[in-house]
Amino acid sequence: MSEPKSLHLTAFMRPVSLHTGAWRYPGAYPDANFNLAHLKSFIQKLEAAKFDAFFMADHLAVLNMPVEALKRSHTVTSFEPFTLLSALSVVTEKIGLAATASTTYDEPYHIARRFASLDHLSNGRAAWNIVTTGNPESSKNFGRDEHVEHSERYKRAKEFYTVVTGLWDSFADDAFIRDRESGTYFDPEKLHVLNHKGDELSVKGPLNIARPVQGWPVIVQAGQSEPGRQLAAETAEVVFCSPRDLESAKALYADIKGRATAAGRDRNHLKILPAALIIVGDTVEDAKAKRLKLDSFVHYDSAIASLSIALGSDVSGFDPDGPLPADIPETNASKTSRAGVIKLAEDEKLTVRQLAQRYGGYSGLAFVGTPETIADELNTWLAEDASDGFTVVFPFLPQGLDDVTQRLVPELQRRGIFRQDYEGTTLREHLGLPRPKNQFFS
Amino acid sequence: MSEPKSLHLTAFMRPVSLHTGAWRYPGAYPDANFNLAHLKSFIQKLEAAKFDAFFMADHLAVLNMPVEALKRSHTVTSFEPFTLLSALSVVTEKIGLAATASTTYDEPYHIARRFASLDHLSNGRAAWNIVTTGNPESSKNFGRDEHVEHSERYKRAKEFYTVVTGLWDSFADDAFIRDRESGTYFDPEKLHVLNHKGDELSVKGPLNIARPVQGWPVIVQAGQSEPGRQLAAETAEVVFCSPRDLESAKALYADIKGRATAAGRDRNHLKILPAALIIVGDTVEDAKAKRLKLDSFVHYDSAIASLSIALGSDVSGFDPDGPLPADIPETNASKTSRAGVIKLAEDEKLTVRQLAQRYGGYSGLAFVGTPETIADELNTWLAEDASDGFTVVFPFLPQGLDDVTQRLVPELQRRGIFRQDYEGTTLREHLGLPRPKNQFFS
Incomplete structure (x- = not known):
């Protein structure tokens, strides 16, 4: 707790912006939802600025808003996260790649496999944002008339996490010996069959992919509800939250870190990164x-x-x-x-x-000012244990992103509270998180 | 039927080869399963040779073989298809990208969305190999103790196809007007809500992604069983099959094309591409x-x-x-x-x-000879209506692939039965398939 803190920054992305008016802002790319070239340029700029990760926001439905709002929203449609991040993994080298995936409307075998594959493709840069999918429209796209109830969703989420992490550990890190002479491709002693049978899920395993480069992709959790906080404290390595101000953020930070300690975890192995809109100007006005x-x-x-x-x-x-x-x-x-x-x-x-x-538009936490005033504020949040960094929301793209990467980040670097360069190659290394040991093999 | 036929060639890929001994062959890349650089070089060579598509074989389980066989098999683990093909889409421009996805153990909303996303990312190069997943080990990875019965799987597959293609048509091609002045992003009159309720599936829609570049990604079907043939005749645009010889291939070809005609389809809009191992030598011996x-x-x-x-x-x-x-x-x-x-x-x-x-190793159909003798055989299959081309299986990589792309393909091009260059940009264009009209909008 006494080691000097520095900021972790992830970019919370929708291709045009999370702000629903952003596509009309002068210079915006209204077609970025389906324009890979724009997304490539965004992620390459974020990597040049040494961001920890590119985090693709996601939904499993066209959101249930009135048609008057819906028809004006560029947030309705875009690329699917696994396919997009896999494509972006090829045009980047260091920046993390966080995908949202639901524990309510997907299968743990698929989820474990896709994240493991993304982690291999990217040489250890994948992160899983575990969501339980609160949007009631989603259930109707997955064969259910009734939305799955909140506590039921969290019960399944916990078990789902156990299964996915168990599947990632199907093979020991050194299982694949590939001995041409004897013809042995892998050591069967280093293959674990999960044989999970629980209240919600029954999954035999093993997973048909080698253990991820990071051991496990980084676990990200949002959620501020009681079960959400508890699940995050027990399982998350990055917590993505939406406090409204410094005081409520400090309370949330203390609460979640305290729960993590109570659960027997090292509080430094859980990074709390509030979502924040950042708007940089020449003056505050x-x-x-x-x-x-x-x-x-x-x-x-x-x-x-x-x-x-x-x-x-x-x-x-x-x-x-x-x-x-x-x-x-x-x-x-x-x-x-x-x-x-x-x-x-x-x-x-x-x-x-x-x-x-x-x-x-966007009514959550916002830092609006000059690079200096915003750096002051971010530093206060860091120093007062309100956060370990931020999940940055850009107001409009590309300019709002350029303002952060080209004006704010250099100011943070000058102050020594953000990295000048990546020190490692995996997302775990960027975040200062340990590589999990395989639970079935020493 | 009287138009001059030329070959369509797709590459049926496992990173090390489908042949279980291939990883030990001199010059092989035993680590290709998790080595993206090797896969990049393979697909780029296939694109340079003007192949129609790169087709990633897949399974949803570690195959249930005796441990003595399992431990020697490089086919057990590899990248997951959606993530791999998305990554490969960025390093190629023209070649098609076919992924296998199961109708038994996945959700139509996810499948529709991921293929639509891959089609957007690749500018119209995606294909869906519809499988019903016959491997009984898979069911145990997806919460079922008993394997789903064959006819039940095909019933669900047909309905699944209807839902996925319906979801692809959620938005008219010209729905996204992005009018900055009025603030209208898309025309709500051009959004269709599927509201599907069938025996097997209930999916409301709409899909949260614009209509794919190809309208629908190309539909691929394997399966030689009675329900498999019928489903292929009704829905497939590429049929991937495994006849043992010319005579049985001709019978299968006539049967499936006949069923397609009976179903009211143009027989030229269904391409039959038997799987074939191709081994090229300096002499037949x-x-x-x-x-x-x-x-x-x-x-x-x-x-x-x-x-x-x-x-x-x-x-x-x-x-x-x-x-x-x-x-x-x-x-x-x-x-x-x-x-x-x-x-x-x-x-x-x-x-x-x-x-x-x-x-x-590999006991299916094989063409083993010189470029000239193999070209003779492929031409016979084409001319005698046993196939519209082949789903090529490489014996070992990279050499076996190089032998086909650098020695056999030029011979086929010299004879005028394989393209010298791509004429279009989408997989549909390579295959001579029409772009489906949106069923809900004219």
Whole structure:
């Protein structure tokens, strides 16, 4: 705990941006969803800036939003993560490759195999973002009328993780001897048959692929719910979370690290990387203006629903260009969220339209300022044990990414809180994580 | 039917070869299973030779063979097809990329999405080899104690195909208008929700990816059983089969093309490509010697079981270096196969050991000779309507592949029965297949 900390940075990617208005921003690539050349340039810039990993966000459905919002969203469709990251592995050498894969709607044998394959293809750069898939539309694409209930999803996720990691250990690291003379390709004593039979899953094994280069690909977990935190503390090596501010981040950090210690783990082997939108400007005002401009590309019709949900009240009757009315009723469903909207309206003096555009665009944690002010903030989060780095969300591409890699990163490097170069070759090495021992072979 | 035919050639690949002794052949790359550099060089050579496609063979389990055979087999483990082919798509421009995917142990939403993504990544070069997964070990890796029964697998496969092709048509080709001015990313009138509810599958849709470049990736089907032939005739655009000789190939060809016509399809839109091992030598004798040498690397202990199965009799008591005993009892289980072994022993004057090594190595259709004699044979198969080309199996790599691409292919090109260059950019164009219309949009 007393070793000097430095930042870990991963890029949380949708090809056009996570922000729903970003495709209309001047200079944006609206077709990046299906344009591999753009994605190649993004990941190569991130690698040049020494980012830990490129992290492909994902969903298993066209999201269930009203058609007015849906038709305006570039986030609806894109490449599938395994295929995309495998392609990108060939045009990069060091940067990690994190794919999202669901434990609710997929099979552990497939998941174990694809991540192992990506890890071999990339020479040890794969990471698995374990999700239980909360979007209820997904269940309907996988043969279920009813969405799988939350605690049921987490129970299966835990067992799924046990099976996948067990399958990765099917072969000892030195199983493949390839002795031409005797004709022995691998030592059968170094093959383990899992024979898993649990409440949720029955998987015999062995996996038909050699043990991954990293032993196990890096385990990433999101989720801030009670079972999500516990699963992360027990299994995750990177935790991807969405605290709203420094204080709540510190509490979450302490809680998850404490749970990891309680579970018998080294707290340094679990890196907490909050998601943060980063907007860099020449001045703080310039950066704020960029954000307002970006938000202005969110169509008001598609943003009303987001603000209504955040407030717990239908805002469609409000004057879009007036201030937020003072008499919005309080509901149980959204007490904290409602208070956040009211505070934001006051702090930034936003109209109803601008508020809606913020909630319809990207309303999570954001660092908006100059390279120096943002570096100050990131350093505070690091020093005060609110994070071990960040899962960076770019406001628009390519410029918003260039601003981070070409302006912010050099400032972080100058301060000695971000690497000047990769020291290792695998993602585990970038993150300072140990290579897991094979549980079946010493 | 009267248009001049020319050959289509796909490469049926395992990284080290399908032949189980190939990793011991002089010059082989025994580590190719996990060596992307070798696979890159193979596919680039195949593209330079204008092959239609690179076809990754696959299994969903470590095959259930006796440990004596298993430990000697390089075919047990390798990259997973989607991840491998996505990586290879980046280092090639024209050659098709065919992946095997099971309808029994996967979900149509995942399969539709991954092939669509591979098709976008490769600019229209993906093909789906639809398999129902006959290997009983696979079921145990996917939560089932009992193997799924044959007719049940084909019933699901047909419905699975309907769902996957329906999902590919979720968006019209021109759905994505990306109008920055109005803020409309896609036209919601051009989005189709599948809402499939059938006996086996329930899938709502839409797919969260734009329609594939090829409309649909090319559909490949293996299978020579009655339901396999019928499914192929109704759905396949490439049929991959394993006839033993010219006469049986002609019968199979006529049968499947006839079924396709009966199903209302254009028989030219279904290409029949038998699997064939090709061994090129300076003379016919030289090629035959290469084959014997290759077979000699199959360990006798691991080959006994294969010959015993083919004969329907336990051969472990036979003198390995003597001829096949004359008094082998006939059993119902293997009448045709037994006759084939006896004929092979006579024709090539093989000892019991050599017979076992043939059956333990690769015992399917083979063309073994000089570029000229092999070109004669391939031309006969083409001219006599026994095939539209071949699914080529290489005996050993890289030399066996180089022999085909550098010696046989030029001979085929000289005779005008194989392309000098690609005429199109998509796999459909290489194969002369039409781009399917979207079934939901005109």
